Amino acid sequence: MTVERACDVLLLFAELPQARLGVTEIATTLELSKPAVHRILSSLRNKGMVELDPSNRKYSLGPVILNLGLSYLDKLDIQAIAAPELARLSRATNETATLSVRAGDGRVYVDQVTPHREVLMSVQIGILHPLHAGASSKAFLAHLPDEEIDRHLGEPLRLLTPRTVVDPVSLRRELAAIRQRGWARSVGERQAGAASVAAPVLDVRGHPLAVVSVCGPAERFEPEMATCVEHLLAATARLSARAGRPADGGPPTVAAGGP
């Protein structure tokens, strides 16, 4: 009970635009007695969660709160928090939802949820894929810093399927479009007969933490693509929020140059 009240006090600081609050202000807003608020604030102050400005006698959030927040980010287990989103995505689209993270020079699928259908797409978990082909790969590549993009496009690009784009100029144009609209698409670039859309989960600095994709057999996937993108972006927006990205989105990426 008391600890829930203490949480309410902390949350009040987060909700209200003003940084400094007085005891009475908090008490009336939360409908608590002044002594109760005072006791709670004293306890929180002992632990550094809030600070007291002795001149004003106003309280504000303390630096320890920041430590906790950063610790949350440190320990962020993207696979764990993405799992329910993948399940939801797969159910909503009736296709396969995947999660990729970077590994070495490329990326690997670390998780997937497949739909309950006879014809479906299933990716291989743990296999290294290059960053120049396929929606998930391009979603990563598009949101990397310019130097890394240059590095990847400097290497010769392997032709994985007949539809793989290996021309650096075309690929750069494609990456710019992906950055702008926030998602990538591919039809058979990495895997012949497969199609997919993918979008990144961005952290507070705009770096891609992971990429989520929805994919399926090419023939039936292409007409579904628009609705898949809709669900996909909703999912990645929620995940990015949990990685510290503000709700309004912010700049597409730190490395995105002007238009």
Added chain:
Amino acid sequence: MTVERACDVLLLFAELPQARLGVTEIATTLELSKPAVHRILSSLRNKGMVELDPSNRKYSLGPVILNLGLSYLDKLDIQAIAAPELARLSRATNETATLSVRAGDGRVYVDQVTPHREVLMSVQIGILHPLHAGASSKAFLAHLPDEEIDRHLGEPLRLLTPRTVVDPVSLRRELAAIRQRGWARSVGERQAGAASVAAPVLDVRGHPLAVVSVCGPAERFEPEMATCVEHLLAATARLSARAGRPADGGPPTVAAGGP
């Protein structure tokens, strides 16, 4: 009492490297009874401060904690938290300590603490200064993104004193040196007869939130400079930590190119 225990539980998550903790684990570490820990965790969970993984029955920090931390950053009042550091700096060096923030195309002093001496330096609060002359200005400029540096050096640079550096090439060399060593110096560049050292307060992304300087009359300041820098960097390191910068420092700035 209980809310302090609840804080201890949260802090335990931040201190320990592992992200997920069980009830017994927490209870033994904190020397609390299991029911007490369970009650606390339930309350915290109701408020989203911690999350429960139903499969493991392990608890971890929740996304609300991140909201609180980001809210702390939003409301960060650099002037308020810098005030005691300025006082300490001025006392330690027996010179004037100042705080500047960016404003428009330049910067303004927003606070200062002067020493108790007859001959001293006092800056004017609230006056806009350009970013190319003086230690505080150069400390800002050196840590801005490359595009902004280019923009500032593209404009013609005004000669404020006979010692102002107006040659873009020399200035760029100077800025690189400032980035590398983490602090800037000036002798009479902005104000004839004055000398100062300055260092930035960097936020979590490496952007300069404010600049702290120590300054005084040129003749007596120059021999004191080494010790002033020492105290200055200690102060800005503490302030940067409170703005989310990890203790180890990290890269000097996001915009700093290769050596």
Added chain:
DNA sequence: AGCCGTGTTCCGATATTCGGAGCTGCATTC
């Protein structure tokens, strides 16, 4: 100087937390 609003302290009453003991459910073991 006197007032008002705020933060703080005091107090008995009581509701809440306390922790030992016991229960449940999962997992590992033989």
Added chain:
DNA sequence: GAATGCAGCTCCGAATATCGGAACACGGCT
């Protein structure tokens, strides 16, 4: 597959920490 162990959860009377009204300090205002 039954038994064992462990961890989490629930129950309970006892006790103590929290509760809130009221009174007290402390500044800032008029």
